[in-house]
Amino acid sequence: MRHATYACWLLGRQCQRPLAELSKRYIGHVVAATTATGDATFAAAAVSASKDAAAHHRTSSSNDGRATVLDGRAVAAAWERELHAEVRNLTELLGRPPGLGVVLVGSRPDSMLYVAKKQEACQKAGMQTFVHHLPDSVSQAQLEAAVSHACADCRVDGVLIQLPLPRHLSEEAVMEVLDPRKDVDGFHPINMGRMLMRGRGVRLVPATPLGCIELLRRSGVEVQGKTCVVLGDSNIVGTPLAAMLRDKGAAAVTICHRRSYREWFEDQEQVQRTRAAAAVCLPGLPGPSRPPPSLVTPPPADAADASAEAAAAAAASSGAAGTDAIVGSGGGGEATVHEGFQSYQLPYLTRSADILVVAVGHPELVRSDWVRPGAVVIDVGINVVSTLPRARSPPGAAAAGGPAGAETLSGRTDAAAGAPPPDQEGDGSGGGCSDAAAGQDHGTTGNGASGFNGHGGGWMSSCGGGSSSGRNVMFQVVGDVSYEEVSQVAGAITPVPGGVGPMTIAAVLHNTLKAAKYRVGLEPW
Numbered sequence: 001m002r003h004a005t006y007a008c009w010l011l012g013r014q015c016q017r018p019l020a021e022l023s024k025r026y027i028g029h030v031v032a033a034t035t036a037t038g039d040a041t042f043a044a045a046a047v048s049a050s051k052d053a054a055a056h057h058r059t060s061s062s063n064d065g066r067a068t069v070l071d072g073r074a075v076a077a078a079w080e081r082e083l084h085a086e087v088r089n090l091t092e093l094l095g096r097p098p099g100l101g102v103v104l105v106g107s108r109p110d111s112m113l114y115v116a117k118k119q120e121a122c123q124k125a126g127m128q129t130f131v132h133h134l135p136d137s138v139s140q141a142q143l144e145a146a147v148s149h150a151c152a153d154c155r156v157d158g159v160l161i162q163l164p165l166p167r168h169l170s171e172e173a174v175m176e177v178l179d180p181r182k183d184v185d186g187f188h189p190i191n192m193g194r195m196l197m198r199g200r201g202v203r204l205v206p207a208t209p210l211g212c213i214e215l216l217r218r219s220g221v222e223v224q225g226k227t228c229v230v231l232g233d234s235n236i237v238g239t240p241l242a243a244m245l246r247d248k249g250a251a252a253v254t255i256c257h258r259r260s261y262r263e264w265f266e267d268q269e270q271v272q273r274t275r276a277a278a279a280v281c282l283p284g285l286p287g288p289s290r291p292p293p294s295l296v297t298p299p300p301a302d303a304a305d306a307s308a309e310a311a312a313a314a315a316a317s318s319g320a321a322g323t324d325a326i327v328g329s330g331g332g333g334e335a336t337v338h339e340g341f342q343s344y345q346l347p348y349l350t351r352s353a354d355i356l357v358v359a360v361g362h363p364e365l366v367r368s369d370w371v372r373p374g375a376v377v378i379d380v381g382i383n384v385v386s387t388l389p390r391a392r393s394p395p396g397a398a399a400a401g402g403p404a405g406a407e408t409l410s411g412r413t414d415a416a417a418g419a420p421p422p423d424q425e426g427d428g429s430g431g432g433c434s435d436a437a438a439g440q441d442h443g444t445t446g447n448g449a450s451g452f453n454g455h456g457g458g459w460m461s462s463c464g465g466g467s468s469s470g471r472n473v474m475f476q477v478v479g480d481v482s483y484e485e486v487s488q489v490a491g492a493i494t495p496v497p498g499g500v501g502p503m504t505i506a507a508v509l510h511n512t513l514k515a516a517k518y519r520v521g522l523e524p525w
């Protein structure tokens, strides 16, 4: 029920049309003709905001009270306008419009929305799209055949497989079937390898990281010499973006493994109590001897005693190894804290960043005390959270680990509810979530509507008369960063929605044109 309600809201928002009509338009070789998202005032303001950002980052690293908004919608629109001219040239050279093939499996509303956005942007630019919409039940062999078929289509210059795929399918295997010259997501091992290894000649690179780099460049944010921290180690975003920041001359790039932040997804009070106890009892822990005061919730006396006893017992029985027993996943399971790094050190690490990129897929994980004043914060996360009317509260009022009163729809943030295991793919961009089998709605998606305090979300009546409780449900799109808090501290910040998402779409177009240039020999492969 919740799934249907959310899907209806998501798709209904996109075009304000009945679902039946929408789903027809998503399937087959149909080019969507929705109007561009974004409100004119915000978009117009963005151009000057970008100039401000440029000036700000050339002249200052401190914040004067409110961060500059890095408006991805406006920057992407400008980028796409440039691409339109290239489309015209290529159409002449090719004797047909440049074409993008998309392989979409299943009917996840967020994936359908993103595919529709890609179609819409292509149509606006004068490009063709060819969508191969396969059922959820498709086999690996059928999927691979569809991808080969798309790559062999001479009208198609670039091909992408919309992610995530249902769990029974292997993303890694299907990427190998792609023609690397048409791999506009840059996920084929040849493209990834060329990007990761110096001197191999970078070809096609993943769209979201490319969008982030372009957003920084076009906003005048210099990467050279900067300290960068990338929170999130996915193949789609974190890992390639770290390599791209390196290649832009960053002085240091740190990728934070998902184990470094996993505990922050859990019950914070409990985690902090346990940590406080651990720090008291195990002074030999690596890193700071105890959690920073701002991160410690004073435990109730009895809970502190119990934790301290547990910590002491574990320490006594196994020395340093007791650390894992104390802060681990609970006896016998894989420990969540690994030698040499304590999860509570994460805010120290993120505070070292001049440029902080967050792509973890957890609503509002990053708070103001995680960010160095004046830093540039790129929020890749797109999380849909629902709140019932009684819990109506602004994002800034979020408790640690998520908006107050909000129920996240993201399967990824809750291991028990079907988030990918710790070493599986997943990032903040809508790519690694979901567990349809577990009946979970995927909470990562996007939202073009402005509304709730100007950066996404809004109150919606659920379709057909309400949620299972019969009440109206509010869906709100938030990033991985607490926008309200962090924009008071950062020098510049991307909003969600309206930040990295639109840049991802523009980057797909850019890559498709690049692939077309390889075909006609305008660029050497």
Ligand SMILES: Nc1nc2c(c(=O)[nH]1)N[C@@H](CN(C=O)c1ccc(C(=O)N[C@@H](CCC(=O)O)C(=O)O)cc1)CN2
Pocket: 037, 114, 117, 160, 161, 162, 163, 164, 185, 207, 208, 236, 382, 429, 430, 431, 432, 445, 446, 447, 448, 449, 496, 497, 498, 499, 500, 501, 502, 503, 504, 505
């Ligand atoms: N094959 C791929 N799959 C996925 C990728 C990808 O790069 N390649 N990334 C994400 C999804 N994604 C593109 O596919 C994507 C995500 C978000 C947006 C976007 O525009 N978001 C908007 C909000 C949407 C809206 O307007 O309602 C925003 O942030 O402002 C575009 C593309 C996972 N899968």
